[in-house]
Amino acid sequence: MENNTLAALRKKHVATIKKCATPPEQRQGNILRLGxxxxxxxxxxxxxxxDGGDVTQQLAESDSEKDYGVVLDKKLTFKQHIEQCTSMANRIASIIRRSFDHFSEETFVLLLKSVVQPISEYDHAVGKPRHKNLSIEVKLEEVQRRATGLLDQTRIRRTSRG
Incomplete structure (x- = not known):
């Protein structure tokens, strides 16, 4: 009985995998030329x-590619990656602010340090070593300034309610 159940499960999983797998004609790859x-x-x-035959397709050229969470572009400036990370950090900071009606400053700071700061630091670590002209520090300070502004709004709301 168990063998039949296992065989049926295996058949079901194989069918699901075949359905989800993209056929070779639809697979896509891109080329990122540097320089x-x-x-x-x-x-x-x-x-x-x-069918046992081969399918050949030409690879398309792209301006940027995402690899291991880092967006690379032709000139290796990481500008698009930095913009993505700062916008994500700003979004998460505002989500944290909207998610709570009342919370202490310590809780807000703890949430920012544990959720928003790692995203900003990942952004900083990728772009900082080579490119000082991208004003990464300015973008990081904007995220921190915005988060501090959200904390100030929380204080005002808390004191105005009573």
């Missing part, structure tokens, strides 16, 4: 399809 030089080289990807 300003134009190249006429074409890159092809070949994959085996279900």
């Amino acid at each position: 300003n030089k134009k190249s006429e080289a074409r890159y092809l990807m070949t994959a085996a399809n279900d």
Whole structure:
């Protein structure tokens, strides 16, 4: 009885995997060329399809790619990554503020340090070593200033209610 159940489960999982897996004709890959030089080289990807034949497709060129959570662009400036991280940190800070009606300053600071600050530090660690002209510190200070403003709004609301 158990063998039949296991076989049925296995069959169900294999069917689900086959349904979710993208066929080789629909798989996509991109090329990220570093630098300003134009190249006429074409890159092809070949994959085996279900019929036993091969499917070849040309890879498209892209301006930026996301790899391990870091957005790389052609010039390796990380500008898009820094903008993404700062906007995410600002969004999370405002979500924290809207989620609570009353909370102490210590709780708010703890939430900011545990949730918002790691995102900002990840942004800082990626961009800082090579690119000082991106004003990363200014963007980090904007996130911190906005979070401090949210804390000030919390104090005003708390004192005005009684």
